[in-house]
Amino acid sequence: MAVSINFDFEPYINSYKGRTRIKRALFIAEHCPSLEVEAYHFAVNDIKQQLSDIELYQACIKKLNAALTRRNEPMVDIDAAWVDATTKKNKRNLEQLETELKTCKTSVVKESIRIAQTNLGDYYYDVGKMSDASKCYSRTRDYCSTSKSILDMCFNMIKVHLEERHYVHVHSYIVRAETTPQIPDKVNTISRLKCCQAIASLFISDANRYQTVAQCLTQGVALESSHLIHDIMSPNDVALYGGLCALASFERSQLHDLISSNVAFKGYLELVPHVREIMEYFHASKYAACFSLMENYREDWKLDIYLNSHIDPIFQCVREKAMVQYCIPYSIVDLGRMASAFHTTVDQLESELVKLIGQKGKIDGRIDSHEKVLYFKQQDQRKKAFDQSLGLAVEYEKSAKALMLRLNLLKSNMIVQ
Template identity: 40%
Template structure:
């Protein structure tokens, strides 16, 4: 049996003074190229939708991508970090805030790092770790599964609060070996998924989603845990750019999750992610049935009126309104840590589907009117249409001189004759093959297969005509 010392390779590390060390676990969450977004969102209202690490990470992401909100986001993050035990990240954010506030000439006395709090919190974390580790050793000696599970879980929560994600995952994983109920298994799976999403370890997320879904198949699993797991599955599919599947998962998430999973995702996020993925990949019938008529998803959309209006405008072919709403929402949506890498691709897909929907009812389309509807120039529109035609998304041809888009008409009569000839050729081939087989059998030219006793070989003999 493993010893109690295996619960952790190290205790809480000493306070670090360098930003790079403290932010190492967040590097993969930040955009690879610097962004300069200018969202219209109210930072305080936006942050109030989240709690715990989710709130802090989103504030830091906004600080990294939105220059106008950088100082306010860092101040809010620094304030929230004082509710945790993560002294390293607190010091790093404090240094970033000092530099940003000085550059903007908006420095305040309270922006300075509280060294007394750092020292006190470090000692508190060290004492708590020693107590939890000692308790876990005692639980291991008693061989009581439930106590060992709770001890590993408490130690994992402690490491997570410290920002030591790899150690937290180890403890949660060990707790899984001592789960005796479906509820406990779901709690462990969700904890591991949450930590690994924060660490951007999506392969592990996928593995534990499968384990969680297997546990959720048990009739004793509660609806809220199933909804949380579905939301995590949607985030994983979104990260993998499987937009169609992500949209279907998000629209089916139960509204019970509203306000009960703010440490990972907000109800508004489910509405936004489901709507954008749906508009980008669903056909018209699915948009009607899943995004507009589905009672459960309508409750989510009530939280985000602009997205609800976007769906209605797209379905009713009000393309100018669609493009206006998308333009106004772009920077707000790009400020979301999960949606940022995909928002441009989703908007491009929605625009392409809008063009397909615009052109589908007509035999010919005046490109000047279409350019006006899509708020673009005729030259740019022509390039977009060429790309859609090459990709096979629009069956049409362009009269570049007169600037007219002509739908390719299928000659039904020729197509019918072609199919008839094809069926005739297939029938002729099958008939000749059948006649040849009959002739071979009539002549006694058959192939018999006999299995030799005691062996798996097949003995084939040609029997000549007698």
């Protein structure tokens, strides 16, 4: 894909910390040819500065040289001195950490064993051995004696499972962390957990997953926690993920509350003005402006490592919601005017409406293809009122019978002791 004029790599990537920054740089390099050399260079330098992962470094150099070759540019040599020094450092650190762990196990002090296991897990995480890191972090479970140590274990397991894309396990440890008694620094802790839950929810098979993501980010992430989530997602991502998923899943009243009265989320939206404008356009039924602005940023959003596969489904959900909302007040809709409102052709609109009527059952109507008019089935208001009255009568009868039964039981002194 060609990079959009809206995407600026350096400010974007610098809003992240830790491994997620490197992962995102590599994802952009693989999905955007015009940025691949810059992104690979960034990833290579960041790995050398932040990690001790020799395999990842060598793989990045290989991909960078392949990109340079395609451009007939000179290749980059592997930094043999860094590889050699890092190999020796890793070996020395591993021996030291294993010795410390053995010593702590001999002393039988729970907290010392937990710290030693955590340090060994941190080492494996740093060198890219996620399976070994997961085992070490998991072993600390038996030595956790405080709420803080339980949360540390949960967050360590979450970061490893996010790295390995084991999203079901991520959800399990989030639930465990949230049920920890007396959570220290509760606001910031919950905010970080909600960011992790939002990412995991995108990849768990659930019809309401976009609603779950939106609820996590719009209701669970405090504005004062924005500086503590960069290793998971950026504050801009809170607005982007939360805003798009809210458009795809929230009711109109919920969107109104989100835009007008949710102080924390409004603060995040200020960081990404175009997402705020899209939400305002949608709420004001200015669909042409809304979808035009969304299309301007579609390719940019597809460079996000987690949103990439969800952008097209989210766009489709938002478009279908808009069409349903547009039709609600009318009994007859002129397809020409509706096409103009959605900035599309009549034929394309008709094709979309056919799917909403026939395949998805979201619109109850018929299309006159000759006159280009959409007719809605008129509901018999008298029958509707009669059915509602009958339903209330049935409920009243059930309640009356239950009340009479209870009175008779009390009268007969039939009480369960």
